[in-house]
Amino acid sequence: MALNLKDHRILIVDDFREMRITLRGMLESLGARDITEARSGEDALEEFGRNRFDLVLCDYNLGKGRDGQQVLEEARHRGVLRPDAIWIMITAENTMDMVMAVVEYAPDSYLVKPINKAVLQVRLERILKRKSAVKAVEFAMAKRDYDRAVALCDDGVAKYPEFRLDLLKLKVEALLARRDPDAAAEICSGVLGDRDVPWALLALGRARHQQGDQAQALALFNQAISQNETHMAAYDWKARLEREMGHSEAAQKTLGQAASLSPKVIRRHQSLADMAHANGDYTTAANAYRKALALGANSCFSRPDDAVGLVDAVSAAEGPEAALKVANELSGQNAARRVRPGRSAQPIPWRITLARGKILLKKNDPGAAEVVAQALEGYQSEPEGTPVTASIDLARCCFQAGLKDEAHAIMDRLVREYHDRPDVIAAAQNLFDELDMKDHGAELIAGAQKAVVDINNEGVRLAQSGKLNEAIALLTRAADELPGNLTILLNVSHVLLLKLRAEPWSNQTAYALNGYLERTSKIDAQNAKLVRLQSEFSDLARKNGPQAVNS
Amino acid sequence: MTLVTDDLVAVEFASVLASSVHDMKNSIGHLLNSAEAIESLVPDNSIARDQVLALQHEARRINFDLMHLLGLYKFERSRQVVNPTVVDCEEFLIELTAYNESLLTSRGLKFSAECRGAVEGFFDRDLIMGILNSTLNNTYNFAESEVEVSCETLEGYTVFSVRDDGPGYGPKVLKGGGEQMGRTDYATGSTGLGLYFARRITEMHCHRGRPGKVVLDNEGIRGGGRLQLWLP
Structure with missing residues (x-):
């Protein structure tokens, strides 16, 4: 198969001009005509807004700002990357952190420098061939059309025997998404009969989990980790299962191991922080929130919870003075940070303001009520999407600051939004118990729940008629x-x-x-x-x- | 200038060296790319071409030496990881050929790579590719006229063999090659580091209790050297 890139839209992302020239030269000698260059992750993301690329060659290390993995992550998250686009990550000598991060976000391939034209060519030929085998399946998966994905995998295995394992892996994913653990387990067992293929071991564990066999699932996740201690997805599943089984200390430990093995993945630090926070291990929580905040500067997965959680954890571990200092620093940083040149500074998220208010309340500071009122204003401008704990925190502070009606409105909204979630209802009732308003709270909750049940019933009744x-x-x-x-x-x-x-x-x-x-x-x-x-x-x-x- | 204690120097030297090696690897990378770009411009069968190819060969040699050095640094810190995946060996050999063929044939060596049967291996693709590339780059100096790579399944292992028709390995290397290293053989320029790296990496490939191994002998072409990687 002669490789010709003339119809491919290509993006090269590298901070070194030298390297961009080299790559461009190699690609042009393979027929490429439509090549765009970006010199940073930020530039690359802007290019994604303008063009749909078929092939991306991205250096992992992009100097300041986002690295290659963060660009890939964000491009996928924003949905600007076609399911059939090819992403090749280029890396210098493979340090462990980098390999971990890259492997976790599975680009189509990665090339270790120095790049050699002949190698690039055979690699591209291979990837394009693989893409043609799996492209239709990936599109079906992206549309969540799992029945079709399964059927396409079966066709593909006959047509492209050399990509049998890739197709089986996709098929297992589709089966698990369709909640068909028996069929998934059968394929995994077949693959595992030949070799301890890591993905099959993990998927078998997930299938057992869906079948309700927690012990067997846990044993399989442990086996996956002991065979390959850098199998990060296995840690995530293990932690998730441990949490479900009520072993929250074990789950925290598992997440901690994973976060230290692969320290560049923000979402794992966030899970670890939340888990440690819930477990009352505030020192671990504060450390993990700090790491999440540092990574968050260049990540689409940054969230206000990390700043708020940090203040909370520091308050619990080191006292209100230390926490107030952290809160003030965070407010300052947030005010100073600009999204892009030319845009105005981001408003300070109300939740950081609330974190400050909470500490001031604790210290009986006379300015506390005013700060809480500021936070409340932020909430009221967009209550949709407020996390449960934030709503409850805000309501508690409002009660304490004498804003009773506002607190009621917050709780009413919360219960209506999550009327069928027993954990949220219990948390809401807890707040009222804590404030000595047990009966009043029960009444409010029942009323709010009924309001939603009525709407749902009315909707169903209208539909049926x-x-x-x-x-x-x-x-x-x-x-x-x-x-x-x-x-x-x-x-x-x-x-x-x-x-x-x-x-x-x-x-x-x-x-x-x-x-x-x-x-x-x-x-x-x-x-x-x-x-x-x-x-x-x-x-x-x-x-x-x-x-x-x-x- | 302030005095620094020996301890401090010892601790820092390895890290400083490692980051210098990174930097050198970058430079070598650019140098290799330039050499490749020039190669496509010079006419076949010219002296200039021979020179460019010799330059490529030596630059690759430095690149592999640096790779081994970094490996050594990572072994010491237990930071070297092996990340095995399922590898289609036919495709693997195609890539290996793409990298090595032009350089070896330009020196007048006959190069062949053969996958005996449809072999599916399970190993760290980049590391094993690096070891084989480095081995092949060395045959540039030693082979008489022929270099051959093969891949097959033997006793449940995926086995890569690199054979040439050169003088073969000396008795010292055959006896203890790769188990100790650090003494440079100035005649061949070998530090033994490459072999040590190969042994360590192969042994880190462990499957169902069986570790991988490196076998060295003179079962190559007409009594030349043969290096085998046995991967479980």
Whole structure:
């Protein structure tokens, strides 16, 4: 197969001009004509906003700012990377941290410097061949059309025997996403009969987990780790399982090991911090929040929770004075940070303000109420998406600062948003108990829960009596006000699906439905009802919908 | 200037050396790229071409030496990791050929790479590729007319063999090669470091209780040297 890159849109990301010239020369000698260069991760992300690239060659080490892994992570997260785009990471001598980070975010390939043209060529030929074998499957997976992905894998194995393992791996992913652990386990066992292939071992553990066999799953995750102590996904699954089993100290330990083995992955530091925080190990929590904050400067996964958590943890570990100092520093940093040149400074997230207010309240500082009121204003301008703990913290501070009505409104909203989540309801009741308002709280909670149940019932009743549009209007309004409410999201999706089925195909309805399914999947991707709705929607779209709807 | 205690110097030297080696590797990388770019410009069968190829060979040699040095540094700090994946050996040999063929044939050596049967290996692709590339780059100096690489499955191991028709390994190397190192043989320029690196890395490949190994003998072409990597 003669390699010709003339129809490929290519992006080269490297901070050294020398290297960009070399790579450009190599690619041009392979026929490339459409080459864009970026000299930093930030430039690269801007280029992604302008163009859809088929092939990206990205140096891992980009000097200041984001590194190659963070660029890849963010490009994927923002959805600006086509599922069939090829990403080749270029690395200098492989230090462990770097290899770990790169391997975790699985680019299509990585090349170790010095780059040799002949090697680049055979590598590209191979990747393009592999892509043609798995491309259709990856598109189906991206659309969450798992039935189709499975069927495509079966076709592929016959057609491309050399990529059998890649296809089997994808098939197992699709089966697990479809919650078909028996079929997934069978494939994994087959692969493991020949060799201890790491992904198969991990996937078998996940299948056992879905089958409800926690002990067996844990044994398999441990085996995966003991065979390859850098198998990071195995640590994540192990920690998740330990948490589910109520072994929160063990889960913290597992996350701690993983975070120190692969210290560049922000989300693991965040999980570790949250876990340690919940376990009352404030020193570990503070350290992990600090690391998350440092990595967050260049990551799309930075979150206010890290700053807030740090203040909390320091307050618990070292006392209010130290925490106040941290809070003031964080406010200062945040005010100084600019997103991009030309844009104004980001507002200080209200949660950092609240963290300050909380400490001032504890110190009986006369300025406390004013700071809490500032935080409240921030919350009120956009209550959607506020995490549960933040809502409860804010309500507590409002009560303490004498803002009773405001506190009630916050709690009412919280309970309505999560009316079917026993853990949230218990946390809400706890706050009222703590403030000696037990009965009052129970009343508020019952009232708020009933309000949502009524809306849901009314929606279902309207739908059953054929008034689909009225049901949709009611439920959509509720879903927009309470974006975290799983029941409402599932119901609005269900009714939209009914409408799509009952009436001639409408792109608009399909688009709306797709949006609600996406939102639901962000809350609970494994939800059985969601998986069923997704599969029915994919079926319907394949039969009736134009291709455009799906992309 | 202030005096520094011996202790402090000893601690820092390794790190300073390691970061210098990184820097040198970068430079060698640019140098290699330039040499490659020039190679495509000079006519075949010219003296200039021979010179450019000799330059490439030596630059590669330095690159591999630096790779081994860094490896040594990582062994000492237990930071060397092996990350095995399933490797299609046919494809692996294609890449190996792409890297080595032009340089070896330009010196008039016949080069071949053969995968005997459809072999699927399970090893750290980059590290093993590095070891084989380094070995092949050495045959540039020693082989008479022929170099051959093969891959096959033997006793449950994936075995790579590099054979040439040179003078073969000397008795000293055959006896204890790679187990001790540090003494430079100025006649061959060998420090033994490459072999040591190969042994350490191969041994780190352990599968179901069986470690990998390096076998050296003179079962090469017409009694030339043969290096084998046995990967479980």
